[in-house]
Amino acid sequence: MQVRLIDLMGVLSRALDLVSRMLGNHHVHVGFLAARFAGRLGMDAATQRDVLLAGMVHDAGAIALHTALESLAFERDLYTHARAGQLLLDNCPGFEGVSWMVGEHHTPWDVLRERDSGSLGLGANIINAADFVDVRLRRHKPYAVQFADVAASAKREAGRLLNPDCVEVFRELVAEHGALDGLYAPASHLYTDAEERMEQEYLGCEDVVRLCSPFAQVIDFRSRFTATHSRGVAVVAEDLARAVDFSLTEQRTMHVAGLLHDIGKLAVPGSILEKPSALEDAEFAVMREHARISGEILGNVAGLELVCQWAGQHHERLDGTGYPFGLRGEAISLGARIIQVADVFTAITEDRPYREGMRPEAAAALLRRQADARVLDPEIVCLLLERMDDLNCAREREQQKARDEFERFSGGLRNLRH
Numbered sequence: 001m002q003v004r005l006i007d008l009m010g011v012l013s014r015a016l017d018l019v020s021r022m023l024g025n026h027h028v029h030v031g032f033l034a035a036r037f038a039g040r041l042g043m044d045a046a047t048q049r050d051v052l053l054a055g056m057v058h059d060a061g062a063i064a065l066h067t068a069l070e071s072l073a074f075e076r077d078l079y080t081h082a083r084a085g086q087l088l089l090d091n092c093p094g095f096e097g098v099s100w101m102v103g104e105h106h107t108p109w110d111v112l113r114e115r116d117s118g119s120l121g122l123g124a125n126i127i128n129a130a131d132f133v134d135v136r137l138r139r140h141k142p143y144a145v146q147f148a149d150v151a152a153s154a155k156r157e158a159g160r161l162l163n164p165d166c167v168e169v170f171r172e173l174v175a176e177h178g179a180l181d182g183l184y185a186p187a188s189h190l191y192t193d194a195e196e197r198m199e200q201e202y203l204g205c206e207d208v209v210r211l212c213s214p215f216a217q218v219i220d221f222r223s224r225f226t227a228t229h230s231r232g233v234a235v236v237a238e239d240l241a242r243a244v245d246f247s248l249t250e251q252r253t254m255h256v257a258g259l260l261h262d263i264g265k266l267a268v269p270g271s272i273l274e275k276p277s278a279l280e281d282a283e284f285a286v287m288r289e290h291a292r293i294s295g296e297i298l299g300n301v302a303g304l305e306l307v308c309q310w311a312g313q314h315h316e317r318l319d320g321t322g323y324p325f326g327l328r329g330e331a332i333s334l335g336a337r338i339i340q341v342a343d344v345f346t347a348i349t350e351d352r353p354y355r356e357g358m359r360p361e362a363a364a365a366l367l368r369r370q371a372d373a374r375v376l377d378p379e380i381v382c383l384l385l386e387r388m389d390d391l392n393c394a395r396e397r398e399q400q401k402a403r404d405e406f407e408r409f410s411g412g413l414r415n416l417r418h
């Protein structure tokens, strides 16, 4: 598997923007604006790359925080969500500068310059300024007619909250006809300034896994019911892929598909994800949309074709009763059948706050019934049952690990607040 870093980040950035319509492409916009500012300020290519990537995911912490610290509203505690993002990104390969900038993206210029006046500090100032601009742009009005007012607000904050150089660059861009037009189609214009470097930076399988793991946590942490689900599905699906003799690369690709299969859930409102009682029909229809959205958001990215296919079909069923397309039999690829079995197995055996997971015997009986009814693939179910004990242990271990990480994440944040 070879995926261009900028393409994968585009997927993750767009996924974060699904969480609220009010965000209206906020991450993609901030990435775009930040890259423009960095280019104009003459930063070197490596730092421009960090600024662009940090802008694209800068508020990831705010989304994961919802479950970690119940009382926290989105922007009420700016410092905490910035740190949360830094904690999430800390273990991503080659993201040292990126995670630092994310952690400081709300630190006022006059505070940060006391600590760091180097290029990382400037990078964080740039994200702060780009964020300042974008949250002030109303989505229902043409941006061009709003720029003058936003520039005036920015000028009032120059030298305190905002870096005066960033404000100056914004004013220059506003004055230049068409310089900010990319905001109307930001995804396609994202990488012009940091272009050369970003065009060439490819991730192999292991780096994709390491970059996607924290984002699986962002997906899972939105609901305490399923706070470790994707991690469980990833290890079960990978093991089944090994059992059907998929190549090593395909096995790791399956792991990535497991991590991202529910990425479309970022578009499902928290009130539905966290509803303690059964869903109404209309709510269930919204919930079901997540499978289609997973497929869509992972689509058209070179290198992620299989991830997209397997994740996008994770709720299809052999007998045609699944969704979103109601595919049947041979129309469903072997990889997708594996994810389906791994998803069902993980869902029924994992503990959830309102019920304990099924014991292995009960889970085996349920899977057998679904195989007999040709809902799930009988051969995959058979393979799973043969290795049930080992697989169940591996699933439990991985989900425990994810729970520990979640505890460390929320514990680390609680300490910050005291």
Ligand SMILES: [Fe+2]
Pocket (backbone or CB within 6 Å): 058, 059, 081, 082, 105, 106, 131
């Ligand atoms: Fe923020």
Ligand SMILES: [Fe+2]
Pocket (backbone or CB within 6 Å): 026, 058, 059, 131
């Ligand atoms: Fe933001």
Ligand SMILES: [Fe+2]
Pocket (backbone or CB within 6 Å): 261, 262, 290, 291, 314, 315
């Ligand atoms: Fe799902």
